[in-house]
Structure formats: structure tokens, C-alpha cells
Amino acid sequence: DTGVSQNPRHKITKRGQNVTFRCDPISEHNRLYWYRQTLGQGPEFLTYFQNEAQLEKSRLLSDRFSAERPKGSFSTLEIQRTEQGDSAMYLCASSLAPGWNSPLHFGNGTRLTVT
């Protein structure tokens, strides 16, 4: 169990650029979640996948945001035409099964700074 891995750890980009983050979940976990966390706040749910299917998207996820999980393994989160308000920590988590008997395992996050 190598844990949930997120890359890059930090990303600085200029407003208007596109960015892509990657999450590698724990290998046998079929559920994968993306959250966003701003300073002084708890995480906010963005979206989740069961295997390769994206089952739920928050209304926080504007049309500039897209997430994929091809083949039900790693996932990518892309933000197009970044805005300063997108600056945040983007967290990925995975779990083995539905229900809360299987805990979420979080990665260390990708910190995005939009200048």
C-alpha cells in the first residue's frame, strides 16, 4: 500500500492558462474523489468516480473543470482558462467500496497558485 499519490505537489500558473493534475489512487480502490480546499476552510467536494464512471459532480465544478478516470485507474483533473479564484489545494482521495466502513485515503494534494 503506497498510498494515494498526487502530482505535481505545487503548480504556479498565469491566469488564462490550462492546468492538469494527476491522482494515482491505492491500486485496489474503485472509488476516487476530488476535493478543493482553500485557506481556512475545510475541503469542498468536487466529483467522484466509481471505477471509470463519473457518478456525481458538484455544482462548484464549472464547465472549465473536467475530470477523467480512464480505465478506472489514475484520474486527471483539468482546469481550463484558470482564474485567480481557482487558487487552492486540490485533494484526491480513494476508497475500496461504497459506504463508510471503508475509509477515505487522501493524497497530500496539489497546491495551485494562479497569478
Next chain:
Amino acid sequence: AQSVTQLDSQVPVFEEAPVELRCNYSSSVSVYLFWYVQYPNQGLQLLLKYLSGSTLVKGINGFEAEFNKSQTSFHLRKPSVHISDTAEYFCAVSPMDSNYQLIWGAGTKLIIKP
């Protein structure tokens, strides 16, 4: 809709003293309750959870929490803290009719004074 309130943004406490971190929630449906911890430069990890059964829940690292339905609270306690408990602590709830949604509090920074 659900919301979670962590009343204290920071709690300073001396080493070996007891601590209580407060969490209150609001929900129109029954919820599951969680406490997560985030150590500096690390990801969030589960401390403990309440799903059903006994309202006193024991977690890792000597922490425990008590679910109080009438007061809609889920306060976290530890009888004696160590310097290694320095971290940010997050309370979260999940509506029982959802198996994926977590609503989080803003977090409480626990600062241990030597």
C-alpha cells in the same frame, strides 16, 4: 442541506493537558460523523467515525468523540496531549442517504505549548 461548525479556529493547550475540540452540525436528515487530522505537510487521515451503536467512539492516537444527537454535537477529546498532536483537525458529516458526500467544518488548529 447540512452544515458543520467548528467554533474554534485555534486551540492552544499545554503538553499533557486535556483538550476538547468542538464540532456542531446542522442537518434535516440523520448523518454519519467523522473526525480527520491533517499533520503539517501531510494528507488528511481518519481519526475516528460514528456510524451507529455506542455514542462514545474511540479512535487512533488516544482520541475519542461523543455523539450527542439532542445537541447535534460530536466533540473530540483527548485526556493528555503530546507535542506530536500538533495538527489541524476537521469534523465532517455525511447524510445517511448519501454514500459519497462529506460536508466539512473549517478545521481547528491544535497548538501544543511545551
